[in-house]
Amino acid sequence: xxxxTGLVGVLLVLTAEAKVGNAEGTECTxxxxxxxxxxxxxxxxxxxxxxxAAKWVSTKEKxxxxxxxxxxxxxxxxxxxSGENERGKKIEMTAPVIVEIPEKNFWERVNFTMSFLLPSxxxxxxxxxxxxxxxIHEMPEMQMYVQSYGGWMTSFSDYYHARCLKDVLxxxxxxxxxxYHYGVSYNSPMTLFNRHNEVWVKVxxxxxxxxxGGMFN
Ligand SMILES: *[C@@H]1O[C@H](CO)[C@@H](O)[C@H](O)[C@H]1NC(C)=O
Numbered sequence: 159x160x161x162x163t164g165l166v167g168v169l170l171v172l173t174a175e176a177k178v179g180n181a182e183g184t185e186c187t188x189x190x191x192x193x194x195x196x197x198x199x200x201x202x203x204x205x206x207x208x209x210x211a212a213k214w215v216s217t218k219e220k221x222x223x224x225x226x227x228x229x230x231x232x233x234x235x236x237x238x239x240s241g242e243n244e245r246g247k248k249i250e251m252t253a254p255v256i257v258e259i260p261e262k263n264f265w266e267r268v269n270f271t272m273s274f275l276l277p278s279x280x281x282x283x284x285x286x287x288x289x290x291x292x293x294i295h296e297m298p299e300m301q302m303y304v305q306s307y308g309g310w311m312t313s314f315s316d317y318y319h320a321r322c323l324k325d326v327l328x329x330x331x332x333x334x335x336x337x338y339h340y341g342v343s344y345n346s347p348m349t350l351f352n353r354h355n356e357v358w359v360k361v362x363x364x365x366x367x368x369x370x371g372g373m374f375n
Pocket of ligand 1: 218220267268269
């Protein structure tokens with residue numbers, strides 16, 4: 159029993175260490191730490207990435223549009239990292255910030271879930287939030303189809319790029335998660351240039367890495 163507990167402990171330490179780390183050379187240009195991943199392939203139209211399990215601090219906001227939900231959700235999570243947690247800790251901002259965006263009709267109000275990645279220092283033992291709308295959430299290991307774009311992430315740009323990515327995936331007959339996708343951003347709202355955003359769509363089954371759009375297929 160003791161041995162088993164020890165082993166689980168070692169495994170937890172190993173997984174936590176590898177997944178959140180130094181942002182140098184990554185898409186995270188404004189933070190010290192970033193969610194790291196393994197690039198499975200890059201077809202030119204999309205990438206397939208493998209992410210390890212990691213802990214996030216999350217909050218849900220029910221709204222008609224992501225733009226409205228983002229503001230309230232961001233404020234709540236920013237409160238958590240500014241000290242609204244049971245240890246009164248100031249926690250460093252990391253990247254990316256992700257929003258789980260349900261696929262919906264435009265008139266439907268749904269829950270948008272925004273999450274900040276916890277820095278490596280807090281991956282093991284994050285303080286609980288004092289706001290009961292804010293919670294710690296562990297996302298399991300996952301593979302994502304990823305398309306990147308510049309400018310600002312808005313309901314419109316996110317919808318457009320999610321649609322483009324899914325059209326390409328449909329052409330490839332790739333299987334993917336259809337209940338929601340993620341809107342992923344890497345920059346402070348104050349940053350004007352070289353902004354980077356992504357759409358993530360969950361890989362279902364074996365990832366498809368070919369690209370039939372190319373001349374050689
Ligand atoms: C949104 O989240 C709240 C709180 O977790 C839950 O009670 C509600 O059923 C959810 N609504 C939808 C539309 O998913």
